[in-house]
Amino acid sequence: MVAQGAVPHPRKPSLALVSATRILIFGGIALIAGGMLFGDIFAVFVLHQNGGQTGQALMAASQTVAAGNPLEAKAAFERVGGLLEDHGTKVDAHVHMTDAGFLALLLALLQPCVALRPEPKRLLAWLFVAGGALLPIGIFLIHYLGLAYSPSPVIGWASVLADSAGALLIAVLVVEAWALWKHFQTGSPVSEPELPPDRSWERRTLLAGGTLLILIGFLYGAWYASVDLYRHEARETQILHSIVDSAANGQIASTHGVEDYGALAAERAVKIAAHSHIIEFGLLAILLAFIQRYVYLRETWKRRWVIVLLAGSVMLPVFVLLELKLGLLAGGIADVGGLMVVVALIGMLAGIVRHTGSLDDTGAQP
């Protein structure tokens, strides 16, 4: 994996010493890789177990109804609520960390046109990365901290942390947009070297592959919204009515209803996950296309990481969908797909570290 031959000269496309662009590229890739790794760990160790426990809790609730015990039913639903919150906050932490990483990479692309001095630009970049890390941490802690020591009856301290981090991200975004606007209004010169033009195989493949993935994701989302969304919603209400009705009549034969409910939740989850992941991977591929010039690796390795990334980007959503038919085998293959994307990201990040390391070594200045 030694850089030689076709590698970009470290002095040419310069990621200036500790520039805002560098902070945002490193921070962005780290957030995306961290968010995806968290998502993979969640999928392997929490997702299915949580689903099973929710089904059991719902079954227990229907049994208490059949036994005519309202107090036990209420307690069972508190357990269901806790499990759903556990699931929801982990999914949200994964999504928000990854999305903050995407936004950081997007801001990195725009930095040359942001009409600010280097110092405030660096500060904004650090604030954005910090906000992007704190937001998912706050969301993750919501389930564990709850309302402990909170003066509010509905919002706990973890939510306050998450909301403050979200506000910080918005504030940075607004200042960046204002400085960008100022640049175009005043026609001020670019404040950092612009991204170098590049027509390499890696860039073209990532651009074309990313656009195709997004297009497929959009078409699939439109299909889901028109064919499945309303049907799922109606089926959920129908299943709940049937569980409650049979339990109220004193029948404990609502196992079938609870199984139906679990199957519906699984179908809905995998279809939404396939839609959102294929689009996110497409966007990631497009963003990574722009920074390929900074990946200081031998061309063979650069191409390998591109192929691994795109292959993982297809594998994960396709096998997530196949989970409905193939079960856990498909789930395992989907997790491997997610891991391939993370590994490719880390590989590219290593290339960028090599690039910046050689810049620092030669004493390049911003």
Next chain:
Amino acid sequence: MSRARKLLIFGGLLLAAFGMLYGLHYALFVEHQTLDEMGASLTEGFVAAAERQPAASSRAIDRYAQTKYVYVRQVDVHSHWVGLGMLLIALGAAFDQVGFAERIRVWIAIMLLSGAAIFPMGVLLQTVVPGPLPTVLAIGGAALVTSGLMLTAIGIARKPGPRDARH
């Protein structure tokens, strides 16, 4: 920077910031209450069934379904506005490589931007305005974004942009 790129980058930034502001507002003032309402109505449905009050149980389950209908759409609006905003910025950065005349690129950018704003707005309106209009807006917006994306893909495949010289 070309007009099409400016449209996509500024439009994308505005849309992402607006989507995040909407998300912040939603998380602070709506989400916790909505989740509480969903949990409470589902619990009430089962508790009423245990007390052998089928009518009250049925009403509570219907209330749960209605609250969830609104919740799903409100969360979708947040994620779609932010996601589409990011997509517009990314496409804006690559838009010089779309091999069409600038006039056509501006129209594609307008299609993408207006679709990205209208599609989630239509979904949000489904929760407050009855009738088919919100659904028509959501479908129209989604169609605009998808068509714009297809044209962008065709444009990228059509010919290399002016800055695409190999280095």
